[in-house]
Amino acid sequence: MPRARSAPTLDDVARQAGVSTATVSRCLNSPERVVERTRTRVLSAVEELGYTPNFGARVMAARRTFTIGAIIPTMENAIFARGLQAFQEELHTRGYTLLVASSAYRPEIEEEQIKSLVARGADGLLLIGYARDAGIYDYLRQRAIPTLVAWAFAPDSTQPCIGFDNRASMQALTDKVIAMGHSRIAAISGILEGNDRAQGRLQGIKDGLRHNGLDPDSLIVVETPYEIEGGAQAFDQAIAGKERPTVVMCGNDVLAAGAMRRARELNLSVPDDISVTGFDDIELARILTPPLTTVHVPHRKMGRRAAVELVKMVEQDSVGLSEQLQSSLKLRGSLKPLT
Amino acid sequence: MPRARSAPTLDDVARQAGVSTATVSRCLNSPERVVERTRTRVLSAVEELGYTPNFGARVMAARRTFTIGAIIPTMENAIFARGLQAFQEELHTRGYTLLVASSAYRPEIEEEQIKSLVARGADGLLLIGYARDAGIYDYLRQRAIPTLVAWAFAPDSTQPCIGFDNRASMQALTDKVIAMGHSRIAAISGILEGNDRAQGRLQGIKDGLRHNGLDPDSLIVVETPYEIEGGAQAFDQAIAGKERPTVVMCGNDVLAAGAMRRARELNLSVPDDISVTGFDDIELARILTPPLTTVHVPHRKMGRRAAVELVKMVEQDSVGLSEQLQSSLKLRGSLKPLT
DNA sequence: CTGAAAGCGCTTACAG
């Protein structure tokens, strides 16, 4: 915060207005406690000098930064971008600023980033998914940093969480896929380790198989990073067996986009030769050819609700209420009934 | 930053280690100025107490926050997401944290956000594009906030900028389009007002027309927000004239994706009935059917370079060097020669 | 190499 050496301070304003610094501070922070006459005098002094409160001093005296930290796996994935945008907008209307860091889906980086944002004075923290080392939650509890988990919902989570049930959502899609006559199913999953969303989604497929009398162990599973290229390469493995699956269920829309691109390169028609499904319903899903069958997730709503709840936790020092949001199936051209 | 009332302070550490607070501070900030024996004693006291420096106090005393602010139009657009991710990664390796705000492409919101991030103590600022009110630059200069512009390069910019020449890049694409035999050209542009990138790209198309002896005034121009839906709706207008254009050149890939979706809905084949081009070469470009001809922009490199330069400006109090990055054409299936 | 002490610029009980 290197500023012109001449940056005016509260003292300057006080002198100019002929009042004490306490009064100036009150005019700025709780104007109703100052009589109108004084207030206008002070405010015009503020205006005249172009005074802006010094951030560090204010933080130190008030013991809060009005800053909320968020650590997401990556900003590049549209899945987080949309929700994070809504989160930031909502924070802004509430007077908070967003501090962002990314973990690249790596627990040890996430841990480092958590500590870094806490050291930077984040008043509260948004994390993606609930599965992580208990030590981190201890650390956060010890420092009394309100922490909210999003993008996942688990009734038994130790942390308040706002999100949807990844596992049940994926099972619902699987039930539908099976109802359409598919039974040779392959899954392209994101990296499972340390990722409760990816694990939940894969479990959801197995639940669906089991639920419909199919053997979950017969499921072909290919694990790959959540990238288009990953989806494309995984597709090759997914269809490599002697009997080609009739449908490839992907852990998210990005993987599905990669899978569909690869299908096209192999001259396989989607959905005539093979069906493909995704998860998330990001914008991409509708511009693919054919449009992608997927699970719709209310990203913006989730981001907004998370901001509201987290600010409440920070300001009222409350524990935070979990909230389960509903997902829904979007049936589009990439999934076709087996006649 | 509400923490457990028991959060240890420098004083606690000093007492525990039997030294002064000055020595503890030195151990943490310039360890080489403390003799080893003392240092290890202090460090183990730090460890024992689980001491973390108080952010506000440190900021106030040191007069900097090690925080860099970035204000982008929106996080939702993959165009910024990729570059911002790289920007954040590079900042992190240099010990800085990223503060993010978004402007929704609205100058008045951007101005508010600039002031907000400055008030939050951003040591430096990253802004997108150079065109904005001179008053803002005055404001930033007055507070001595190092400011770097990215996503655009203009040799005559008053601010240091790291980016590419939007206008020349689009002209290069236009030259190519015309060389392929197209002359009935429509443009789907982003909103022009206050957006130098959008203006530059549109000018680039006109430059190309002029350069090839065509009348720039004959260009059909439809202006719409940078969203898929905007591109889809604009497509209808772009082809509404008596003679259908043979190519629709879009201000970015997102608009192009919308245009292509709409073409499909109208049963127009791309590229047989009409060609489409984009700008940015985000991942989406390669998964469209057919793949999109576009202008490749080195987003990650731009983000990294911007971080390096901005940190240099902050730490060395230097003016900042502009850097022009090269874009390149990606010719793919959505653009077809007119035989 | 280390310490005593001033100072950073606010906020906030506590008085009046």
Next chain:
DNA sequence: CTGAAAGCGCTTACAG
């Protein structure tokens, strides 16, 4: 409604 003053927890010349 307003002011005097303590205090927030660091950093950093300045001495020694």
